[in-house]
Amino acid sequence: xxxxxxxxxxxxxxxxxxxxxxxxxxxxxxxxxxxxxxxxxxxxxxxxxxxxxxxxxxxxxxxxxxxxxxxxxxxxxxxxxxxxxxxxxxxxxxx
Amino acid sequence: xxxxxxxxxxxxxxxxxxxxxxxxxxxxxxxxxxxxxxxxxxxxxxxxxxxxxxxxxxxxxxxxxxxxxxxxxxxxxxxxxxxxxxxxxxxxxxxxxxxxxxxxxxxxxxxxxxxxxxxxxxxxxxxxxxxxxxxxxxxxxxxxxxxxxxxxxxxxxxxxxxxxxxxxxxxxxxxxxxxxxxxxxxxxxxxxxxxxxx
Numbered sequence: 001x002x003x004x005x006x007x008x009x010x011x012x013x014x015x016x017x018x019x020x021x022x023x024x025x026x027x028x029x030x031x032x033x034x035x036x037x038x039x040x041x042x043x044x045x046x047x048x049x050x051x052x053x054x055x056x057x058x059x060x061x062x063x064x065x066x067x068x069x070x071x072x073x074x075x076x077x078x079x080x081x082x083x084x085x086x087x088x089x090x091x092x093x094x095x
Numbered sequence: 096x097x098x099x100x101x102x103x104x105x106x107x108x109x110x111x112x113x114x115x116x117x118x119x120x121x122x123x124x125x126x127x128x129x130x131x132x133x134x135x136x137x138x139x140x141x142x143x144x145x146x147x148x149x150x151x152x153x154x155x156x157x158x159x160x161x162x163x164x165x166x167x168x169x170x171x172x173x174x175x176x177x178x179x180x181x182x183x184x185x186x187x188x189x190x191x192x193x194x195x196x197x198x199x200x201x202x203x204x205x206x207x208x209x210x211x212x213x214x215x216x217x218x219x220x221x222x223x224x225x226x227x228x229x230x231x232x233x234x235x236x237x238x239x240x241x242x243x244x245x246x247x248x249x250x251x252x253x254x255x256x257x258x259x260x261x262x263x264x265x266x267x268x269x270x271x272x273x274x275x276x277x278x279x280x281x282x283x284x285x286x287x288x289x290x291x292x293x
Contacts, residue, residue, distance in 0.1 A: 012190055016112050017198060045189045071199045073192040 003031075003057040005086045008079035011049050013072035019049060025066050031057040050078075054086065106209075109202035113179075118206065119213045124260055126167050128253070128275065130218025133163060134225045135249050135282050142242050143290025149232035149241060156226040160219050168215025175210045179203040221256075225249040246283060253279045 013022070019037040026035045032055040041048035049072070053063060067074060081087060110116045137159050141152045183203050187194045194200050228235070228244045235241045253275040261271030 014186055014190060014194075014199060043189075045186055068192065069197055071186075071190060071192070071194050071197045073190055 002082040002084075004060060004080060004082045005054060005056070005058065006079065006081035007051075007053045007058050007060065007063065007077065009051045009053075009063075009067070010075045010078050011051055011067060011072045012046055012075055013049055013067070013070065014046055017070045022049075022051075022067070022070050022072070025070065026051070026053060026063060029059060029062050029066065031055045031059050032063075048075075106205065108198070109205045112199055112202035113206040115202075115206045115209050118175075118210055120263060122171065122210055122214045123217045124256060124263075126163075126214055126217040127221035127256055128278075130160070130163055130221035131225055131249050131252050131256070132278065132282050133159060133218070134222040135246065135279060136286060138225070138242060138245055138249075139283060139286035139290070143286065147238050149229045149238065153226065153229045156222070156229065160222040160226065163222060164215045164219035167218050168211050171214030172207060172211035175207045179207055221252055224252055250276050250279045 019039065023035045023037050026032060032053055034054045036052040038050050039047050040050055051067070064074060079089075106115070134156060137156050138152065141155065146152055180203075183194055183200060186199070225245055225248050228241050228248065232238065232241050235244070254272040257272035257275030258268045260275070261268035264271070
């Protein structure tokens, strides 16, 4: 099976643990090279975070486990790139 | 040794998540204060009733210490557990996930235990410090001296608590110390007057 090289997740998480701790824990997972977490909505108790992960072989199950262990939930997988290299989505006339 | 370091590391993490340190400090100061003033009441009651036998003072004092400890531990455990469970359930509704088996859930449960232990131990130990001279009553010249030394230790303990609070609030240590001693002096004074009035 092809390796997952990029994942973009839409998540909901409590304010604590913060995104720094979450990024550190995700970055520690074997197979992950880089993690980007950005907050795009902030509520009284929770925040919506877009998590972008890249690596040679991103282990999806472990990523889910870490996010859930820290109290987060994955709303959707917005993008996934698998294979031998990373490519972006192709532009079409509709875009 | 390794597991002790791990436990300390977990507690630090849980402190960040559940604010354990702040709550524990608050309960420690509040309950130690209660413990000292309660045992002042026991001592003054025995003194004004003319109790000469140290064994009687020790018995009533110890029973009071144990009652305060059990009350603190049990009360704090039930109260804190209920509040934390409510908060966790509310947060679970916001995140649409069960947070019981997450880091937040574990931090919450750790907070309950730490707060209950602090709430139980602080009045017990504070009161025991004040009661200590009665365990060594034979070395004192008279029972009155034991009472005075005990009450003196109560005031010193209150002063120390005041210093602790002053340090926590980063205010004037001496002012806080005098404020807490004042409560002890008032308690002793009123108990004495009530005893004389009777």
